[in-house]
Amino acid sequence: MTPKEVLALFELPFPELLYRAQTAHRAHFDPATVQLSTLLSVKTGGCPEDCAYCPQSRRYQTGVEDEALLPVDEVLAAARAAKENGATRFCMGAAWRGPKQADLEKFIPFVAAVKGLGLETCATLGMLKAGQAEQLRDAGLDFYNHNLDTSPEFYGDIITTRDYEDRLETLGRVRAAGIKVCCGGIVGMGESRRDRAALIAQLASLDPYPESVPINALVKVEGTPLFDAPALDELEFVRTIAAARITMPKAWVRLSAGREAMSESTQALCFLAGANSIFYGEKLLTTGNPQAARDRALFQRLGLIPLQ
Ligand code: SAM
Ligand code: DTB
Numbered sequence: 001m002t003p004k005e006v007l008a009l010f011e012l013p014f015p016e017l018l019y020r021a022q023t024a025h026r027a028h029f030d031p032a033t034v035q036l037s038t039l040l041s042v043k044t045g046g047c048p049e050d051c052a053y054c055p056q057s058r059r060y061q062t063g064v065e066d067e068a069l070l071p072v073d074e075v076l077a078a079a080r081a082a083k084e085n086g087a088t089r090f091c092m093g094a095a096w097r098g099p100k101q102a103d104l105e106k107f108i109p110f111v112a113a114v115k116g117l118g119l120e121t122c123a124t125l126g127m128l129k130a131g132q133a134e135q136l137r138d139a140g141l142d143f144y145n146h147n148l149d150t151s152p153e154f155y156g157d158i159i160t161t162r163d164y165e166d167r168l169e170t171l172g173r174v175r176a177a178g179i180k181v182c183c184g185g186i187v188g189m190g191e192s193r194r195d196r197a198a199l200i201a202q203l204a205s206l207d208p209y210p211e212s213v214p215i216n217a218l219v220k221v222e223g224t225p226l227f228d229a230p231a232l233d234e235l236e237f238v239r240t241i242a243a244a245r246i247t248m249p250k251a252w253v254r255l256s257a258g259r260e261a262m263s264e265s266t267q268a269l270c271f272l273a274g275a276n277s278i279f280y281g282e283k284l285l286t287t288g289n290p291q292a293a294r295d296r297a298l299f300q301r302l303g304l305i306p307l308q
């Protein structure tokens, strides 16, 4: 898929775009089923990177308190609570540029502990060096999340401490180790429609394309450079979801960060556009997410069924 071809999808009349997305969705999934993932920040704040959206960079004053790596019993307790609430997947994030070998060795027991509860596991720890993905695979990790975030052209406006190639290299290591790839991006950072199309084209051109594609709406955090980013039309977010579904029909397309500021009608449109997973539980990594009871009520109104 070229950026131009994806741009042509974005420019379709909205009903046509949604029809195509629904057709692709129904060919591979039950459109009434939505998967629930819960996030936990296992190591918070103090990150050396300069990602302009991120409240955990130590360069920005955002009020996020730095925390060392959590002990395994705290991770296990959070995973148990997530499962009791109905999540089937548990994603652990660490505010690292990438794990040092000693970090990785402390993180690895978390994977077996969470898997032991019968939850699917995902980790997002930053860039991986040679050999690290294999260690995570041997620990039983199901997915590794590492986002391209935006188009290659806009990327330099958002992050300067690592480049697009670094990201592709980590994704290649995850793929080569046989771990499922979770890779997506953020919408609403001041990028153009062309950038959104180019992001989707990049993701869809990974060979094979990611099994999991999180589409985040920027959560504007005071103190980050993107706090004042211009508001994006919510329908443009829906179009991005639809383009992801059409170009990566078998992937889990995740309506990820940003739901707290999004109307429930827009969220419903995202499900119509092929999103079939959400982050579930009151907190993302450091910012808020809708209350679980509120999401359960939304699912009831829409007749959606959480994946068991
Ligand atoms: N430090 C690791 C890394 O960057 O690869 C892992 C954690 S990082 C917080 C994971 C992803 O969260 C980022 O790649 C970005 O896509 C997303 N993210 C972070 N802050 C966000 C925000 N304010 N709004 C939306 N998504 C955000
Ligand atoms: C992803 O694409 N979104 C999640 C997960 N992968 C790790 C993170 C969203 C973070 C939102 C800002 C925060 O809570 O710190």
Ligand code: SF4
Pocket (backbone or CB within 6 Å): 047, 048, 049, 050, 051, 054, 055, 056, 057, 094, 095, 096, 097, 126
């Ligand atoms: Fe660090 Fe990840 Fe945040 Fe970038 S997105 S500042 S690498 S925690």
